[in-house]
Amino acid sequence: MAKSILAVDDSASIRQMVAFTLKTAGYEVIEAVDGEDGLAKARTKPVDLVLTDQNMPRMDGLSMVRALRRLPGYRTAPILILTTESGDAMKSEGRAAGATGWLVKPFDPKRLLEVVRKVIG
Amino acid sequence: MRTNGIRNDALIMGAAWTLLLAAPHFLFKSAPAWPISVLSLAAAGMGWAAIAAYALGRERRVMDKALAVAGDASRTAIDGMTQVLTEQMQDACTELQRVDDLLGHATEQLMAAFNSVSDQAHQRALAQAADAAHGWPAAEQLRAAADRVASDVSDVVMALQFRDVVGQKLGHVRAELVALEQAMRRVREASAQHVQAEMAVRVEGLLRQWRQARAESPVRQELMHAGEVELF
Numbered sequence A: 001m002a003k004s005i006l007a008v009d010d011s012a013s014i015r016q017m018v019a020f021t022l023k024t025a026g027y028e029v030i031e032a033v034d035g036e037d038g039l040a041k042a043r044t045k046p047v048d049l050v051l052t053d054q055n056m057p058r059m060d061g062l063s064m065v066r067a068l069r070r071l072p073g074y075r076t077a078p079i080l081i082l083t084t085e086s087g088d089a090m091k092s093e094g095r096a097a098g099a100t101g102w103l104v105k106p107f108d109p110k111r112l113l114e115v116v117r118k119v120i121g
Numbered sequence B: 001m002r003t004n005g006i007r008n009d010a011l012i013m014g015a016a017w018t019l020l021l022a023a024p025h026f027l028f029k030s031a032p033a034w035p036i037s038v039l040s041l042a043a044a045g046m047g048w049a050a051i052a053a054y055a056l057g058r059e060r061r062v063m064d065k066a067l068a069v070a071g072d073a074s075r076t077a078i079d080g081m082t083q084v085l086t087e088q089m090q091d092a093c094t095e096l097q098r099v100d101d102l103l104g105h106a107t108e109q110l111m112a113a114f115n116s117v118s119d120q121a122h123q124r125a126l127a128q129a130a131d132a133a134h135g136w137p138a139a140e141q142l143r144a145a146a147d148r149v150a151s152d153v154s155d156v157v158m159a160l161q162f163r164d165v166v167g168q169k170l171g172h173v174r175a176e177l178v179a180l181e182q183a184m185r186r187v188r189e190a191s192a193q194h195v196q197a198e199m200a201v202r203v204e205g206l207l208r209q210w211r212q213a214r215a216e217s218p219v220r221q222e223l224m225h226a227g228e229v230e231l232f
Helices: A012-024 A035-044 A061-069 A088-097 A109-120 B002-028 B034-134 B139-159 B161-192 B194-214
Strands: A004-008 A029-032 A049-052 A080-083 A099-106 B227-232
Touching: A004 A012, A004 A035, A012 A029, A012 A109, A012 B034, A012 B139, A012 B161, A029 A035, A035 A049, A035 A061, A035 A109, A049 A061, A049 A109, A061 A080, A061 A088, A080 A109, A088 A099, A099 A109, A109 B139, A109 B227, B002 B034, B034 B139, B161 B194
Parallel strands: A004 A029, A004 A049, A049 A080, A080 A099
Antiparallel strands: A099 B227
């Protein structure tokens, strides 16, 4: 059975690129438009990996990560941040919130697949 | 100029008063008794003092009026300047929104073309896999061609992310312009409410608040090269 990935980003073009890259590699992709949508979908259908943007309306990525870490099924699930932000302060905040990794946009599809395979196979 | 005119008037009035007091002495051509001379001099002195006090009072009223006019003029100038700057910033925000809309439209068109090309590439890859299963001679060459297409598609995927990166930069610039427009509006309100002496303090305070509220743009990318990856 294909591994499932929740892709959270308020940018339709990024969601499309992420979905295209991951689906081509055989993963199932569920899309969400912001942190609140992502949290709701994660509760509804558990996924193997969460890939989220940081700067989003309603609920940002790190807030969603903290909320996910409080859910029983997501305490140790891999959560990657995919964002335009590259500052050390933000990365430290991401690590403290419970993120598994930090990817800076624009992402290289080959590199993204390497990281995804590394964390969920 | 106005104060010179007041002083000239005062001098003329003083001279006239002095002549008025001295006239009887010349007309009657007799030396007055010393009490009368003393009284005349005292009257002349008091007259000059009164004229001087009147002239100074008039000068002060003229200066106060000039200061009030200058204050109104500077408030009007500040008001005019901030209004022009506010309008220009609003125009700049509108233009940035247009750029954002154009980018969105261009991205939609690119995405549609990309989806079409990637579907075709996927169909060809499936056909090539079927050919390879049959052991047909051209399969290896076609597989190499498919790898090249996959690499090109990967480059396109990276390039198409420009919409998100540029959109965030535009959003940051718009937010900065809006914050500047609000600061200008507060300067105009302050100039209408406070006298000139307090204006400098108010403007300095507003500028300090604006500088503290400014945030660095989260988007530092200058080119569309792949971003770094870090696993914690």
